[in-house]
Amino acid sequence: MSSGTPRAIGAVVLGVAMLAGIGWCAETGDGAPGTIGTPPSSQVDPGGAVSSSSSIPPAAPAPDPGSPIAPAPPAVPPADPSGDPLVSAAKVALPQLEVKGRAPRTGYDRDLFGQAWTDDVSVEFGHNGCDTRNDILKRDLTDLTFRPGTRDCVVLTGVLEGPYTGERIEFTRGQDTSSAVQIDHVVALSDAWQKGAQQLTEQQRRDLANDPLNLMAVAGWANQQKGDGDTATWLPPRREFRCSYVSRQVLVKERYGLWVTTAERDAMDRILADC
Numbered sequence: 001m002s003s004g005t006p007r008a009i010g011a012v013v014l015g016v017a018m019l020a021g022i023g024w025c026a027e028t029g030d031g032a033p034g035t036i037g038t039p040p041s042s043q044v045d046p047g048g049a050v051s052s053s054s055s056i057p058p059a060a061p062a063p064d065p066g067s068p069i070a071p072a073p074p075a076v077p078p079a080d081p082s083g084d085p086l087v088s089a090a091k092v093a094l095p096q097l098e099v100k101g102r103a104p105r106t107g108y109d110r111d112l113f114g115q116a117w118t119d120d121v122s123v124e125f126g127h128n129g130c131d132t133r134n135d136i137l138k139r140d141l142t143d144l145t146f147r148p149g150t151r152d153c154v155v156l157t158g159v160l161e162g163p164y165t166g167e168r169i170e171f172t173r174g175q176d177t178s179s180a181v182q183i184d185h186v187v188a189l190s191d192a193w194q195k196g197a198q199q200l201t202e203q204q205r206r207d208l209a210n211d212p213l214n215l216m217a218v219a220g221w222a223n224q225q226k227g228d229g230d231t232a233t234w235l236p237p238r239r240e241f242r243c244s245y246v247s248r249q250v251l252v253k254e255r256y257g258l259w260v261t262t263a264e265r266d267a268m269d270r271i272l273a274d275c
Contacts, residue, residue: 087275090247094268097250098259100195108193114206117183122203123211129153132210136183140217141171162219163244164236169219182220185209186245187252188228196258204256214252231271232263243275 110116117132119125125135130153138144141158160169160181171181189197189209197205208214226234236245246268253260260268 084244084247086247086251087243087272090250091272091275093254094250094265094272097253097265099262099265100259102261103194103198105190105194107198108190110189112193112202112205113189113197113209114202116209118206118210121207121210123207123213125212126207126210132215133183136212136215136217137171137181139212141181147173160217160219162222162238163216163241164218164222164238166238166240167219179220181217182223184216184218184223184226186214186216186248187258188226188230190228191230192256192258195253195260197256200256208252208256211252211255213248213255216248230261230264231267232261235271242271246271247275 114120117134119127119129119131121127121132125132128135129151130138134153134155137155137158138152140163141155141160144158145156146152147154147156154173155171156173158171160171161167162169164184169180171177185192187208192208197208200208222237231246231249235242250268250272252258
């Protein structure tokens, strides 16, 4: 073999090495093809520091076929039109109520629920020195005035935005005017008597009759129209308040261990389903 042969082989090897280097620069550079740059996992900031972040976010890993798929979040139920926080509690409580037939009204007497509007009760506002009727008027009316010397207890005048009817009623205390605003038992006492209140103690019945959860200041004519009706037989004319109204009935019956009829339960469920 001639002496020029090793030099020729060396030149070929050197050429291949140079081509490989140029190719590496072109593939790993962050500039134009063929320029030398930093690897794509690094960036050079103006001050010369190297950052490990990249302008291109890493691809998300492929899902593991063997891992369970997380369920979609539950749909948010529509908000209660009245904004009443009792609605969600009522939806939970309704399935827990006992369903039975209506018992006879035999033996019912308003006096079995204690003296009307007594302050001698264990519920909210009890033993505060004011009778229950005035407590509810104070809670539900605006622009109040009080009888002097009663420690802001006896309401003389006020304005009611009727929850059952939506009408504005200017209340004035008096023999011929007080009845324009009446305090409704949301669960009527006669209805309660026929659905479990006969088994309550005297104190429990007194509390039921004066529990603010079970009381609303309303237009007198609407209270008279309702009578002792339950959800299956009467609802407030103002549809926007029905969610709140039915929710109170459910929660009162839960609190005092009262039952509902099948028709009543179905009506409650239908109303609350739209809340």
